[in-house]
Amino acid sequence: MTQFTIDTEVADIVTALPQSAEVFRKLRIDFCCGGKVALKTAAMEQGFNPEEILKEIKELENTQPSEAFDPASFGDRTLVTYIQETYHDPLREQLPELSKYVSTVVNVHGSLHPELYRVQELFEELSTELLDHTKDEDMNVFPLLLTFLRNPSNELVEKVTPHVQELEEEHENTGKLLFELRDITNNFTLPEGACATYSLVYRQLEELEKKTFQHVHLENNILFERVKKVLHSLN
Template identity: 60%
Template structure:
């Protein structure tokens, strides 16, 4: 059961549930410099009903918890593909556009003092494009081919699948290298001691993005694609 209440500080809510920053931004609730006040007080300042804002936060939290609670290694192929699409592909399509303005803002505001943030922005923009293109290719082309292959294996599908799986694994390696560089230049996503709330938010969400992406890649490389490759040999 959620420990978040209307008396929880806004800044604490964003620390526990970084995605809630999107909601607060939309509602024009300050979670950064003015975030050291309760959700009740912050909502009332915006003439919003605190209990309604809390309900929105808890709905986001429930969605996040449900995505963390499943154990996909024993799923059949159809369920595993659906799980990857729902938990990771949909999440990427939600998170990357939402996170982009924050990364851009931090680079613009603090890039002169901390020039590595300009590189963070460059890497993030590369990741954003490559991850969306990659997941689109999987959803539209490769995953349907994999499911068709498991339903009715054929030499023709074997021939088609081999280069696709190899290409996806190579793209996963490239993604891993980008995240490694991101982690190195951010000192393992450790913000400066005097960093503002948005700066800290960006680092927290980039680290969460790395975690989710590595879990995503693990499910594909080591479970789904391994099952495919045992039938391709």
Template identity: 40%
Template sequence: MKNIFSGEDKVGEIVAKCPKASEVFQKYQIDFCCGGDRSLRVVLQEQNLNEERVLSALTEAHNKVMSLQDKGIDWQMAPFSDLIDHVISTHHTYLVRELPKLSDLTTKIYRVHGVDHGKVLSKVHKLFHSLKMELDQHLIKEEEILFPLIKAYEAQPSNELLVKAINVIDELESEHEGAGDILKELRHITDQYQVPSGGCHSYELTFKGLEMLESDLFQHIHLENNILFPRLEALKK
């Protein structure tokens, strides 16, 4: 079976062409959002992963989508406003709903299990709330500043609006990278979200919720870093 992608392809571009590839990257813990501008080969070498095995999995994911003829929406071609509305209704809504719940859970398990697992749980509590604060501010910047600029540009294109939007993008990309770093540290200190012996139901809910948060944020950041932002920057060029 001939591989669809190659090691020279950028990770973010692979997911942009085949969204189902994100499932493969999550399985192998490959960062396709903040690290989406790197070639697959470089990432695989750094993580000591078998290139042929990963390429085969990507090809299988691509072929499965093609066989089902379920390509979904092509966000590379969709209007900016449609992509923005999707990000807000899917990913922003998710964060607004889940962040307060995870705040309560991380605090609860720190109180209950801090004696036995204080070293890990204190870091989890601190890292999560640092992430939550950044995300709360980040959503406001996107919904109140960036997204209205992009929609205004789409309705009535002008170089002035485009430049303003791109200037905001530079700041948001830096924030995406910071969020990605925190997610990686959370996964590392929790030993891949493994609940230790004696962990209660709340412990399990917390770690499962953090893992789901990671997955959703990766998809969220991917849509912006690898599709929305590059499309706008290409217009300037």
């Protein structure tokens, strides 16, 4: 059993105990781009008692199955394939469909709920960014990273380093969009009398948030960390 404390970094907790991601997401504690901070610091910044969060995490750990599914244990190529099949591929199918529902809700309910216009702006920006980002990863960055991890060389360092930095910056911007989306929807709280389509949109937006944070965590705190370790070894 992992000995978590309030001084353990948030990203390390989620890496060792993936179920804890849901705890942090609901508390709006960044475990992706901002996850390299101690639980104590992250909790206090959000106004929470770190000991109470630690207690909840330890309860999760005690109920964790002995053979828990853990993508962090995958080899490099398997991890990349898992990211692509679990997160990248579904986005290309789901985002265009969700865009239609968002437009419908804005057209029907926007006059009474003007915040929906900002929801639509945020969603469209997020959608464009995610689709462009994942396409670049699949076509260019992931093949380069796998080549580098399989056969690291000084010649590849200059190519790999800026790619990782750029992707982490894009991940950070994605996180900001998601946090604003949660803010403006009041934690995806439906107004009284919301129709079925309204409910569907908020439910799918919250699911998109959940999956995107999981997605970014696997890249930032597992895949990219492997790359950084190799980069460090060559310096």
